[in-house]
Amino acid sequence: MEKFIYVDNSATTKINSQVLVKMMPYLTDYFGNASTTYNLGKKSKEALDESRRIIAHILKVNPKEIYFTTSGTQADNLAILGFARANKNRGNHIITSCIEHKAILNSCKELEKEGFDVTYLPVDNYGKIDTDILKKEIRKDTILISIMYVNNEIGTIQNIKELASIAKENNIVFHTDAVQAAPHIPLIVDNVDMLSISGHKFGAPKGVGVLYIKDGVSINNISYGGGQENGLLPGTENVSNIVGIAEAYRLTNKDLPKIQIKERALYNYLLSNLKQIKGFILNGSERDSINSVINFSIENVDMAKLKLYLEMNGIYLSAGSACNSGSTELSHVLKAIGSSNSGLRISINYLNTMYEMNYILEKIKNCVKLFQ
Numbered sequence: 001m002e003k004f005i006y007v008d009n010s011a012t013t014k015i016n017s018q019v020l021v022k023m024m025p026y027l028t029d030y031f032g033n034a035s036t037t038y039n040l041g042k043k044s045k046e047a048l049d050e051s052r053r054i055i056a057h058i059l060k061v062n063p064k065e066i067y068f069t070t071s072g073t074q075a076d077n078l079a080i081l082g083f084a085r086a087n088k089n090r091g092n093h094i095i096t097s098c099i100e101h102k103a104i105l106n107s108c109k110e111l112e113k114e115g116f117d118v119t120y121l122p123v124d125n126y127g128k129i130d131t132d133i134l135k136k137e138i139r140k141d142t143i144l145i146s147i148m149y150v151n152n153e154i155g156t157i158q159n160i161k162e163l164a165s166i167a168k169e170n171n172i173v174f175h176t177d178a179v180q181a182a183p184h185i186p187l188i189v190d191n192v193d194m195l196s197i198s199g200h201k202f203g204a205p206k207g208v209g210v211l212y213i214k215d216g217v218s219i220n221n222i223s224y225g226g227g228q229e230n231g232l233l234p235g236t237e238n239v240s241n242i243v244g245i246a247e248a249y250r251l252t253n254k255d256l257p258k259i260q261i262k263e264r265a266l267y268n269y270l271l272s273n274l275k276q277i278k279g280f281i282l283n284g285s286e287r288d289s290i291n292s293v294i295n296f297s298i299e300n301v302d303m304a305k306l307k308l309y310l311e312m313n314g315i316y317l318s319a320g321s322a323c324n325s326g327s328t329e330l331s332h333v334l335k336a337i338g339s340s341n342s343g344l345r346i347s348i349n350y351l352n353t354m355y356e357m358n359y360i361l362e363k364i365k366n367c368v369k370l371f372q
Contacts, residue, residue, distance in 0.1 A: 072198030155293030
């Protein structure tokens with residue numbers, strides 16, 4: 001296998017070996033359908049219920065409020081589409097931000113076709129939402145506010161506690177896409193009515209996510225079939241993946257203080273050295289950001305060529321969201337924060353090393369000398 005340095009952890013992560021061990025019995029010996037009543041199926045159902053309890057315990061919510069999805073995207077889709085369609089008799093106005101993941105933005109575009117009115121809040125140059133602007137945009141017919149916890153391209157953290165409180169004060173349901181937050185910071189669920197996470201961002205396999213739906217929040221299903229997940233997500237449960245996301249989130253939550261210390265050290269070292277490069281521009285906020293994402297531009301340097309140069313030297317990173325990695329256009333997030341330059345995103349995690357940071361810095365500096 002080729003040797004490489006992987007710093008695209010916001011796109012996906014390597015599956016945790018302990019998680020894989022936990023999953024294996026449900027891919028081999030305990031392969032039964034969790035909806036069946038004989039012992040083999042009961043074993044799967046027990047694993048399903050235990051996984052629900054594990055995640056509920058971490059989020060400090062009721063297990064019956066945890067729904068397993070196939071991805072963070074499906075969780076977002078269900079939250080936005082399912083809630084809006086179930087509550088359109090109450091109003092047709094939705095508020096979100098202009099820097100959301102496409103799972104949110106495209107769901108909102110679909111609702112606009114159905115007659116809903118969507119307000120896309122602007123952000124400042126650091127990607128932060130002004131709460132005064134949010135308050136001004138709230139109307140009598142506003143039924144849902146959806147603001148992401150951490151931006152997937154620039155790492156900016158929103159003040160979810162304050163934003164959710166504003167929604168609650170106005171009797172509006174609040175959803176947050178916490179996909180990029182869950183691996184790096186403790187999630188605050190106070191006054192949050194719906195919350196999405198995705199397993200492959202923190203050592204679980206691809207193909208499994210979670211949607212927390214507060215008891216009493218009315219949602220319509222957006223797909224049809226059997227009665228799994230209280231009828232909201234029909235289809236045979238992928239028990240091994242569900243066991244995987246529960247174990248991965250348990251391990252992440254248990255080790256979070258150590259993870260944060262390790263990531264902060266790598267982040268601070270890398271950023272402080274990148275700042276010494278002539279023309280370096282940090283896209284986003286250094287203060288209000290997770291310590292794992294550095295999105296940057298360098299004046300007079302073609303960032304597409306820099307990305308290619310780094311890949312040729314075995315460094316894997318991205319030009320922003322993995323959903324847009326093949327695009328050469330300026331991303332909607334960078335446009336929203338007022339940037340006119342394309343950027344590259346380095347997203348580290350606790351598996352990265354200081355040696356790797358030094359190698360990345362060396363190659364970036366070498367490439368910049370060629371272009372500037």
